[in-house]
Amino acid sequence: MTTTEQQTGAAADEQAAAPARPLRADAERNRVRILAAAREVFARRGLEAGLDEIARHAGVGTGTVYRRFPDKTALVEALFDERLDQVVACVKDAVADPDPWAGLCAALESLVAMQIEDHGLKDVIFGEIGDLESFRSRRAEILPLVEQGVRRAIDAGVLRPDVELTDFAAVQVMLVQVAAFAEAADPQVWRRYLHLLLDGLCTRREAPTPLGGPALDLDAFEAACGRHLPAPTTQPSAPTGR
Amino acid sequence: MTTTEQQTGAAADEQAAAPARPLRADAERNRVRILAAAREVFARRGLEAGLDEIARHAGVGTGTVYRRFPDKTALVEALFDERLDQVVACVKDAVADPDPWAGLCAALESLVAMQIEDHGLKDVIFGEIGDLESFRSRRAEILPLVEQGVRRAIDAGVLRPDVELTDFAAVQVMLVQVAAFAEAADPQVWRRYLHLLLDGLCTRREAPTPLGGPALDLDAFEAACGRHLPAPTTQPSAPTGR
DNA sequence: CTTAAGCGGAAGGACTCTCTCCGGATGGAC
DNA sequence: GTCCATCCGGAGAGAGTCCTTCCGCTTAAG
Numbered sequence: 001m002t003t004t005e006q007q008t009g010a011a012a013d014e015q016a017a018a019p020a021r022p023l024r025a026d027a028e029r030n031r032v033r034i035l036a037a038a039r040e041v042f043a044r045r046g047l048e049a050g051l052d053e054i055a056r057h058a059g060v061g062t063g064t065v066y067r068r069f070p071d072k073t074a075l076v077e078a079l080f081d082e083r084l085d086q087v088v089a090c091v092k093d094a095v096a097d098p099d100p101w102a103g104l105c106a107a108l109e110s111l112v113a114m115q116i117e118d119h120g121l122k123d124v125i126f127g128e129i130g131d132l133e134s135f136r137s138r139r140a141e142i143l144p145l146v147e148q149g150v151r152r153a154i155d156a157g158v159l160r161p162d163v164e165l166t167d168f169a170a171v172q173v174m175l176v177q178v179a180a181f182a183e184a185a186d187p188q189v190w191r192r193y194l195h196l197l198l199d200g201l202c203t204r205r206e207a208p209t210p211l212g213g214p215a216l217d218l219d220a221f222e223a224a225c226g227r228h229l230p231a232p233t234t235q236p237s238a239p240t241g242r
Numbered sequence: 243m244t245t246t247e248q249q250t251g252a253a254a255d256e257q258a259a260a261p262a263r264p265l266r267a268d269a270e271r272n273r274v275r276i277l278a279a280a281r282e283v284f285a286r287r288g289l290e291a292g293l294d295e296i297a298r299h300a301g302v303g304t305g306t307v308y309r310r311f312p313d314k315t316a317l318v319e320a321l322f323d324e325r326l327d328q329v330v331a332c333v334k335d336a337v338a339d340p341d342p343w344a345g346l347c348a349a350l351e352s353l354v355a356m357q358i359e360d361h362g363l364k365d366v367i368f369g370e371i372g373d374l375e376s377f378r379s380r381r382a383e384i385l386p387l388v389e390q391g392v393r394r395a396i397d398a399g400v401l402r403p404d405v406e407l408t409d410f411a412a413v414q415v416m417l418v419q420v421a422a423f424a425e426a427a428d429p430q431v432w433r434r435y436l437h438l439l440l441d442g443l444c445t446r447r448e449a450p451t452p453l454g455g456p457a458l459d460l461d462a463f464e465a466a467c468g469r470h471l472p473a474p475t476t477q478p479s480a481p482t483g484r
Numbered sequence: 485c486t487t488a489a490g491c492g493g494a495a496g497g498a499c500t501c502t503c504t505c506c507g508g509a510t511g512g513a514c
Numbered sequence: 515g516t517c518c519a520t521c522c523g524g525a526g527a528g529a530g531t532c533c534t535t536c537c538g539c540t541t542a543a544g
Binding site for chain 2: 125126127131139143160162163164165166167169170171173174175177178181182189192193196197198199200201203204205206207208210211215216217218220221222225226227
């Protein structure tokens with residue numbers, strides 16, 4: 001960690017991609033494959049995925065990953081820096097909707113959908129990797145946007161006035177979590193709860209708005225509860241007795 | 243699961259507590275202390291707590307824990323068998339309320355409150371330890387109760403009719419998760435979202451019902467996001483570079 | 485052709501957690 | 515008061531996990 005030279009050099013390569021010292025063709029090719037593999041593996045399994053898995057998936061050795069990115073955090077940062085730009089842009093679009101209510105709905109839906117399609121993104125947002133600086137700044141961009149969206153919707157009289165910014169964030173947390181919970185059983189069922197929450201968030205309503213798709217059936221729910229034992233390896237097995 | 247003898251024997255000791263062969267006085271004393279320690283540690287840290295920690299907290303050696311309970315699962319089962327009875331009773335009471343709506347609210351609130359006060363209970367319910375038989379049967383008791391409560395509330399016209407049993411369960415999941423998320427910042431703030439969800443669940447309403455306590459402030463929310471690095475041991479320390 | 489850059493992947497820690505083992509201590513029956 | 519079955523503590527074996535390094539071989543490119 002003390003030797004700074006290589007790190008600075010590597011970082012420059014990752015971002016500027018050429019100026020300092022253009023990577024050898026095969027190295028550049030591998031860099032791209034590693035990023036693609038990381039994007040895919042992190043999206044599917046979240047940040048808990050090991051670098052071995054990413055290397056295997058990219059068809060390179062683990063050493064190759066480490067020559068390009070000094071450590072796991074650097075890889076995550078390189079990947080999600082761009083990704084978070086998309087999140088910001090997406091939220092910006094949503095809250096800019098001329099209809100304040102539609103804007104809030106869209107922001108909520110996009111945020112949850114993005115995090116469910118990319119579990120790595122969820123983990124970054126939830127700080128599962130220990131406070132990435134790159135996200136701290138993005139959160140500072142997103143929150144005021146949402147704040148503005150919330151205020152606008154309250155002023156328009158469509159959003160209940162006792163809702164605060166952090167409530168909106170908490171609603172998003174609830175949706176992401178229930179979506180992750182039910183994901184294996186039905187990756188779309190969280191939209192029911194989006195509608196349910198929106199019905200709770202609006203100022204008043206005569207009748208429930210339709211929930212959208214079907215609910216989970218009982219078997220699917222049971223399965224969602226018991227999904228924590230896919231481990232195919234050696235269990236304590238039989239001869240554990242004493 | 244294959245070796246039945248010892249387990250059956252041990253189980254008998256734990257439950258009947260005397261008939262077969264009364265434990266020596268000190269052993270019995272330790273058994274009680276272990277259970278008390280486990281109750282406390284599991285409640286605070288969830289089932290991920292190690293048996294070493296429980297042993298230390300009980301003031302005994304780990305070997306002592308293992309002599310009394312053949313493995314971690316047995317200890318968990320011994321503890322939560324009784325605990326789950328309380329859950330069933332509590333839900334039974336709630337849905338028996340003469341007011342169907344009040345019954346549902348009470349059931350939801352109790353379920354969430356119990357799981358937040360006892361993270362081990364939450365983990366058992368969410369299957370974090372691999373399908374305890376003892377809970378499978380309890381779930382079979384609870385679900386029909388809730389089902390009946392839901393149906394009654396729909397028939398009474400207070401609960402929106404497109405809600406199904408698993409939706410109720412999912413709502414409970416959302417609340418437990420958001421409660422766990424915000425717990426360190428404010429252990430009560432989930433009640434705001436209980437009210438919010440209830441407003442979404444009811445058939446119609448003129449105005450929002452009050453949310454109860456205050457929302458999280460921004461700092462508290464930030465802290466809740468970044469709470470995954472309380473590790474007091476050797477951090478990467480300063481020279482982590484960037 | 486030469487050589488520095490790059491490559492794979494085995495191996496080196498550094499953890500974690502469950503569970504076992506055994507010499508020594510002790511409750512309680514007689 | 516004696517004696518031994520029972521129990522105790524806690525070190526450590528064993529089995530994982532994951533991040534990171536190292537080194538002999540390969541290869542792009544001037």
